[in-house]
Amino acid sequence: MSKLKEKSKKSKEKSKKYYDLIYKKKGLEAQRRYPNEELCRFFGRNFFHIDKKKRKHIKVLETGCGSCGNLWMIAKEGFAAYGIDFSNEAIKVAKKFFKKQKLKGFFTKGDFTSMNYKNNFFNCVVDVFSSCCLSKIDGERYIKDVNRILKKNGKFFTYFSSKKSDMFKFSSRKMLDKDTLISLKQKSAFKVDHAQRFMGLNQYCDLLLKNGFKVEYKEELMRTYFFTREKFYFNVIEAKKF
Numbered sequence: 001m002s003k004l005k006e007k008s009k010k011s012k013e014k015s016k017k018y019y020d021l022i023y024k025k026k027g028l029e030a031q032r033r034y035p036n037e038e039l040c041r042f043f044g045r046n047f048f049h050i051d052k053k054k055r056k057h058i059k060v061l062e063t064g065c066g067s068c069g070n071l072w073m074i075a076k077e078g079f080a081a082y083g084i085d086f087s088n089e090a091i092k093v094a095k096k097f098f099k100k101q102k103l104k105g106f107f108t109k110g111d112f113t114s115m116n117y118k119n120n121f122f123n124c125v126v127d128v129f130s131s132c133c134l135s136k137i138d139g140e141r142y143i144k145d146v147n148r149i150l151k152k153n154g155k156f157f158t159y160f161s162s163k164k165s166d167m168f169k170f171s172s173r174k175m176l177d178k179d180t181l182i183s184l185k186q187k188s189a190f191k192v193d194h195a196q197r198f199m200g201l202n203q204y205c206d207l208l209l210k211n212g213f214k215v216e217y218k219e220e221l222m223r224t225y226f227f228t229r230e231k232f233y234f235n236v237i238e239a240k241k242f
Contacts, residue, residue, distance in 0.1 A: 004177065008135040011176055015133045015194035016086050023067065023089035028097060030090075031066045035073040036128045038221070038236045042157045043077070045217070045238075047124075052078040058123045061149070063112050063142070064130025067093045068105070074126075075103040082122070084108045084115060113141035117149045125150055126157045129234075132197045136177040139197055140207065147212045150241045156213060162220060162233035163198045189225040189232050201235045213239035 022030045047058065055078035062071045065083030067090060075081035075098070083105060085091055091109045098105045110116050112131060125146050134142055146156055161168075167181070167188045174183035176195060184192040199207075205215045217238035224231055 011195045018194045019087040020089045035070045060124045081105045124155045128159045136179045160235045164233040168198045
C-alpha cells in the first residue's frame with residue numbers, strides 16, 4: 001500500500017471515529033433537523049411534477065445520511081428512501097427517528113467507495129456535504145461507485161465545499177493531499193476534527209464527465225461566518241448518468 005493510500009485509510013478511520021462519537025453523544029442534535037435548501041430545489045426541478053402515488057417507484061439514496069435531516073423529507077414526499085452512512089451510531093439514530101415518524105426507509109452501514117448495492121439500482125443519488133470527508137483518492141472512487149449503482153439517465157446531486165473558501169486558503173493548514181485538509185490551527189466556520197476536502201467547481205465537473213456523467217446544472221454559493229469575516233463557498237452540481 002502506498003503512503004498516500006495508507007494516509008487516506010487512516011483519515012477515513014479518524015472520520016468514522018469522530019462521527020460515531022458525535023452521533024452517540026448528540027443523537028438527532030448532531031445534525032441539522034431540516035433539509036438542505038438546494039436539495040429541495042433539486043427535487044423541485046426534477047421530481048415534484050411526478051404524481052405522489054408513482055414516486056414510490058423512484059429509489060433515492062443519500063450517501064452520508066447521518067440522522068436523516070434530508071432523508072425524512074425524501075421519504076415523506078413519497079419516494080423510496082435509502083440511506084447509507086459509515087457511522088454505525090448514525091444508522092441507529094436514523095432508524096429510530098424514522099420509526100418514531102412512521103416513515104419507511106432502508107438503511108445500510110457501509111463504505112461510500114464500495115457500496116453494497118446492485119448495479120443500475122437507483123434513480124437518484126444525493127450527497128449533501130458528506131463525501132467531502134473523503135480524501136481525493138477515495139472521493140474519486142466514490143464517484144465511480146455512484147455511477148455504477150445509478151440507472152441510465154439517473155440523477156446525481158452534490159453540495160460540496162469549494163476551494164474558493166477562506167478556510168481552504170488559511171496559512172495554518174495541514175493537508176492530506178492537494179484537496180484535503182486534515183488540520184487547521186486558525187478558528188474557522190467548521191472544525192477540522194476530520195478530513196475536509198475542497199474542489200473547484202470546474203474541477204468537480206471534470207471529474208464527473210470523466211466518470212460517465214453529464215453536468216446539467218452548476219452553481220456556486222457563498223455564505224459568511226463570524227459577522228461576515230469568513231467566506232465559505234459551496235459547489236452545487238446536478239449531473240445525469242449517460
